[in-house]
Structures are given as structure tokens and as C-alpha cells.
Amino acid sequence: MxxxxxxxxxxxxxxxxxxxxxxxxxxxxxxxMTMTLPAKLQEIVxxxxxxxxxxxxxxLIAFAxxxxxxxxxxxxxxxxxxxxxxxxxxxxxxxxxxxxxxxVFHLDIPKQSPTVxxxxxxxxxxxxxxxxxxxxSVPADFYLPMNLQEAVSQQRINGFIGVLAHMKQAxxxxxx
Amino acid sequence: xxxxxxxxxxxxEWVAQHLSDPEIRIVESDEDPLLxxxxxxxGAAQVDWFTTLQHPLRRDFVTRxxxxxxxxxxxxxxxxxxxxxGDKSNWFACYALWLFQYYGHQKVKIMNGGRTKWEQEKRxxxxxxxxxxxxxxxxxxxxxxxxxxxxxxxxxxxxxKPLVDVRSPKEYSGELTHMxxxxxxxxxxxxxxxGAVSIPWAQAVNEAxxxxxxxxxxxxxxxxxxIKSDGEIIAYCRIGERSSLTWFVLKYLLGYPTVxxxxxxxxxxxxxxxxxxxx
Numbered sequence: 001m002x003x004x005x006x007x008x009x010x011x012x013x014x015x016x017x018x019x020x021x022x023x024x025x026x027x028x029x030x031x032x033m034t035m036t037l038p039a040k041l042q043e044i045v046x047x048x049x050x051x052x053x054x055x056x057x058x059x060l061i062a063f064a065x066x067x068x069x070x071x072x073x074x075x076x077x078x079x080x081x082x083x084x085x086x087x088x089x090x091x092x093x094x095x096x097x098x099x100x101x102x103x104v105f106h107l108d109i110p111k112q113s114p115t116v117x118x119x120x121x122x123x124x125x126x127x128x129x130x131x132x133x134x135x136x137s138v139p140a141d142f143y144l145p146m147n148l149q150e151a152v153s154q155q156r157i158n159g160f161i162g163v164l165a166h167m168k169q170a171x172x173x174x175x176x
Numbered sequence: 177x178x179x180x181x182x183x184x185x186x187x188x189e190w191v192a193q194h195l196s197d198p199e200i201r202i203v204e205s206d207e208d209p210l211l212x213x214x215x216x217x218x219g220a221a222q223v224d225w226f227t228t229l230q231h232p233l234r235r236d237f238v239t240r241x242x243x244x245x246x247x248x249x250x251x252x253x254x255x256x257x258x259x260x261x262g263d264k265s266n267w268f269a270c271y272a273l274w275l276f277q278y279y280g281h282q283k284v285k286i287m288n289g290g291r292t293k294w295e296q297e298k299r300x301x302x303x304x305x306x307x308x309x310x311x312x313x314x315x316x317x318x319x320x321x322x323x324x325x326x327x328x329x330x331x332x333x334x335x336x337k338p339l340v341d342v343r344s345p346k347e348y349s350g351e352l353t354h355m356x357x358x359x360x361x362x363x364x365x366x367x368x369x370x371g372a373v374s375i376p377w378a379q380a381v382n383e384a385x386x387x388x389x390x391x392x393x394x395x396x397x398x399x400x401x402x403i404k405s406d407g408e409i410i411a412y413c414r415i416g417e418r419s420s421l422t423w424f425v426l427k428y429l430l431g432y433p434t435v436x437x438x439x440x441x442x443x444x445x446x447x448x449x450x451x452x453x454x455x
Contacts, residue, residue, distance in 0.1 A: 061210055089208075112263060112291075114210035152209065153226040155415075 037142055038134045041126025048122075048146040056151040060118030067121040070108040078108055089113040091120065091163060095170035102129035103171045107163075115152055119160040123167060132175045136168055177391040180431025184424075185388070186259060186285050188294050194259075195219050201256050205272035206263045206291070207417070215301030217261065217294065221250045221308065225268045225417065229275055237439075243279045244313045251308025254281070261287035261294065265378070265386040271420040274437055278323060280316025286424065292386040322423070324410045324436035326444060326451075329369065333452070338407040339372035342422045343414060343442065348374040350455040362414060363446025367455040369412070373401045377418040380425045394430055405432045412438035412445070 037045065048056060070078060070092070078092050092108040105124045109117045127135055140161050148157055179185060194200050195218050202220040204212050212222040223229060228246055231238055238246060252258060258276060262269035266286055273284045287294070295301070324332075332339060346352045350366030368374070379397055381388055388394070403409060409426060411419040416439030423437040445451055 057210065057213065061213055064210065065214075112211070113208050114214055115208045118210065151227075 037138060038127060038130045040129075041123075041138065041142070044122055044126050045142065045146055048148070053150050056146075056148065060151070061114060062118075063121035063125070064114040064118035067107065067109070067117050067124070070106055074106055074108075089116045089159070091116065091166070093163070093166050093170050095167070095174040097174060098129060100129070101131070103132060103135060103174060104128045105167055105170065115156055116159060116163075119148075119152075119156065120163050123160075123164055127167065132171050135171045138164065138168075140164065177395070179391050179429045181428040184285055184428040185288050187288050188297055188299060191217065191259060191261070191287050191294075192299060199255070199257055200259060201250060201252050202259045202261070202287075203250065203272065204262055204291075205260055205268040207268050208263055211263055211291065213303070215303060218300055218302045218304075219306050220261075221306065223250070223272050225271055229272065237275055237278070240279060240315045240318065243275075244315045247281070247313040247315070248310045249308065251311055252281075252313060253311045254314060255283070257283040257285065259285045259287055261290045263291045265292070265381045265421065266290040267377075267417045267421050270424040271417045274322065274420045274423060278319050280319060289385050289387040296385055321434075322427075322436055324412075324438035324440075326438075326440055326448065328436065329410060329412075329438055329440075329445070330451075332408070332410050333370060336371060338403055338409045339369050340401075340403055340409060340411040340419075340422060340426075341368045341372040341374050341413070342377040342411055342419045343368075343374075344376055345374065347414070347442070348372075348376075350453075362443045365446045365453055367446070367453040368442075369445055370452050370454040372412075372454075373403065375401050375403065375422070377413065377421050380422065388425065388429060391429065394425060398426065398430065405430065407432070408434045408436075410436045410438050412441040414442045415439065416441045 048059060051059060074094055077094065089109060094106050095103050096106070098104050105128060107120050107124060109120055111117070127138070143157065143160065148160075191202060195202070202217055203223055204216050204220050205223050205225060206212060207225075209222075209224045209226070212220075216222065223246065229237055231242075237243075258273075258281065260266070260269035260273045262272075266289075269286055269290055273286060276284050289296075329339070331337075341348050344352070347366075348368050350368070352366065375398065379389075380394060389397070398404070403426070409432060411422045411426070413419040413422075416437055419437050419439075419441065423435050426432045426435045446453070
């Protein structure tokens with residue numbers, strides 16, 4: 001499949017061995033779950049869901065390595081952020097509106113933390129350009145069908161959900 | 177003053193000169209498991225604290241049999257010297273070393289400064305994953321003298337033996353039950369084990385290059401908080417990774433004879449019914 005980056009950039013990701021067509025797999029793997037995710041996020045979730053553990057790790061690396069640097073215009077705000085020495089990974093999130101009124105997120109995460117970068121990049125790729133309503137409607141457990149637990153620790157996934165929560169807050173702020 | 181057991185620590189230059197030494201296996205153990213894939217020391221193997229070293233079902237480490245399999249796959253024999261290094265000032269390198277010692281592997285070392293220093297010195301990192309010929313590895317009975325379980329902590333508490341809380345000041349005070357940016361990770365109650373002294377792990381390492389502080393500095397740091405070599409010490413953090421580093425410092429750099437790591441740590445104690453907490 002091809003994943004669309006924030007600036008229209010694309011990259012190719014390995015198709016899973018069982019060759020599930022992206023988007024064709026329903027995301028209702030867990031009983032009682034119904035989800036209406038933004039289309040791009042749904043596509044990523046479906047694709048990762050169909051991958052082996054090794055493919056998931058490769059995909060996370062691809063997402064981490066293709067995460068764009070924080071645009072120059074935000075550098076000043078970034079430097080004003082307090083650094084937290086005990087913190088595992090400092091994550092900086094800022095949202096802005098694009099020309100169509102969609103919300104675009106910019107994240108700054110150290111390159112020494114590829115897992116956090118990879119997970120956060122799933123969110124920016126899946127949500128950039130979405131409306132505030134679409135972003136707020138993403139449930140905190142949307143990640144379950146991806147079965148990331150087999151590749152990364154629960155602590156990591158909790159961090160990932162924390163990033164989503166902060167992105168929602170940033171989206172609300174930019175919409176006020 | 178030198179470190180009590182300097183054999184347990186090697187410098188990056190030493191590692192660079194032993195890359196193809198058949199007696200030595202270099203093992204990367206990171207907080208971020210994808211770092212190894214992005215680039216590692218030539219010939220180094222990887223263990224992941226979560227997927228390699230944890231029991232797949234219970235909250236525990238791999239069993240003795242499973243550990244033998246892990247060592248065998250990494251081409252480690254009972255005589256191999258295993259040198260650990262990793263990110264975040266070697267937290268998980270110390271954690272892996274501690275687990276190897278738990279199953280009786282005596283020839284272990286930490287590479288001072290870990291990934292940070294190796295990268296700072298612009299030393300080579302490669303993506304090739306080495307293949308190892310499986311070995312026949314025999315692990316020993318788990319060495320519980322270096323691991324504290326909750327009952328050991330209760331006993332220490334009653335006997336007023338020294339407990340070291342190595343978390344950040346806000347976790348110790350109870351303001352946070354998790355590390356910043358890691359919400360929901362952890363415990364329903366904040367605070368610390370009554371009587372535990374706060375000595376954040378980071379005070380034992382130099383911020384600039386992640387190397388350990390000098391023996392004099394470490395002695396002053398721990399003795400200054402009344403953590404002395406004659407005590408039966410238990411160190412804890414949130415899941416036991418940061419306290420593995422403190423355990424390594426106390427046991428091998430300062431040479432304290434009786435130090436245990438409480439890997440249940442705050443994610444167990446802060447959730448345990450009827451466990452006393454101080455704030």
C-alpha cells in the first residue's frame with residue numbers, strides 16, 4: 001500500500017505476507033466495537049492489523065524515519081517548552097489550520113526515540129487534514145485491532161494514547 | 177578511590193577493540209526497542225526487556241528454561257563474557273545484566289556511557305543483524321538474593337532496613353504516579369514506601385555523556401543519604417528498570433554486598449491493597 005504523508009509525499013510499505021488488500025479487512029475484530037475512523041487512519045489501522053510482528057516493527061521504523069522535522073516557524077515555541085529530564089521522551093505537539101480548514105499537526109520527537117516517533121507518526125498521517133469533529137471522535141481504544149501489543153510494551157501504547165489525547169487538546173485550542 | 181569491582185565496567189574504546197572477540201558477546205538492551213534496528217554496534221545482539229526477557233503471560237521474567245533458550249539463540253555459552261549497552265544511560269542494559277545475574281551468569285559487564293557515548297564519539301553503527309550458532313546453555317537456579325519481592329519489602333519495612341526510591345522527585349512526593357508523558361501507566365496511588373529515601377537514579381550518571389560518576393562522587397551521594405555498605409538495601413522505581421541501574425552502582429561500583437532490586441516497584445506497591453504509603 002501507499003501511505004500519504006502530510007505534504008503529499010508517499011512511501012511504499014511492505015504488503016503483509018497474507019496479502020490482505022488494504023481497507024478490505026473490517027476493523028471490527030473485537031466484539032461490540034464499531035468505529036468510524038477518518039479514512040486515512042482507518043487505512044493505516046487495517047494495514048497494520050494484517051501484518052506480522054516483524055512487519056509491524058519495520059512499518060514503525062518507516063513511520064519514524066519519514067516523520068518530517070518540526071517546521072522552522074515553530075522552533076521558537078519549541079525552545080520555550082520546559083524540558084523534563086526524567087521523562088522518557090519529550091513530545092512537542094502543535095496544531096494549525098490548513099487552507100481548507102482541516103487541522104494539521106506538527107510534532108517534534110527526538111530521533112533517539114524511534115518507537116514513539118513511529119507511533120505518533122501513525123496519528124499525524126492518519127489525522128492530518130481532518131476536521132475537529134473527526135479528530136475528537138477517534139476513540140482512545142482505536143488502536144486495539146492493530147495488535148501493537150505483540151510488538152511494543154503496554155507502557156508504550158499508553159504513551160501513544162497520551163499523544164492522541166494531547167493532539168485532541170491541541171486541535172481544540174486551534175479551533176477556538 | 178576506584179570502583180569496588182572495576183571488572184564490571186568497560187569503556188567504549190575497549191568494546192571497539194573487542195568487536196570480533198569470540199569470547200565476548202556484545203548485547204544491546206534499550207528502552208526504545210527500535211533503536212537496534214536503526215543502527216547498533218557491529219556484531220551486537222539485541223535483547224528487548226519486554227519481548228525477550230518478560231514472561232509472555234505472567235508479570236514475571238522468563239523462566240529458567242526460557243532464559244536458557246534466549247542465551248542459546250544469542251550464541252552465548254556459560255563462559256561467554258556478555259557486555260551490555262543501551263540507551264537512556266544504560267537503564268535497560270543494567271536491567272538485562274541484572275537478569276543474567278539472576279540466572280547465574282557471572283561474566284557480565286556494562287559499557288560505560290552506553291549508546292549515548294558511542295554515538296557522541298561517532299563510532300560505527302550498522303544495521304546488519306548477526307546470526308549466531310545456537311549454544312547449549314545451562315542456567316542456574318534463580319538467585320533471589322538480588323531480587324526483592326513484595327514480602328521482602330514488607331520485612332524490610334518492619335525491620336526499618338534501607339529502601340532507596342530512585343524515581344523522580346515528583347513521583348516520590350506522590351504528585352505523579354507515572355513519568356511525564358506516560359499517563360495511565362501505573363498506579364492507583366501516589367507516594368513512596370514509608371521510610372524510603374529519595375535518590376533519583378540520574379544523580380549517579382553524568383548528564384553530558386551518560387557515564388557513571390566517579391567512585392568518590394557516588395560514595396558521597398549514597399552515604400550522604402545514609403545508604404551505606406553494611407545495610408541490606410532494596411532499590412525500587414516504577415517497573416524496576418531505573419532501579420537496576422542503581423542496583424548496579426551500589427553492588428559493583430561501590431561494592432555493597434547486599435543489594436536487591438524490587439522489580440515489582442511502584443506499579444505493584446502503588447496498587448497493592450493494604451500496603452502502607454507515605455506522601
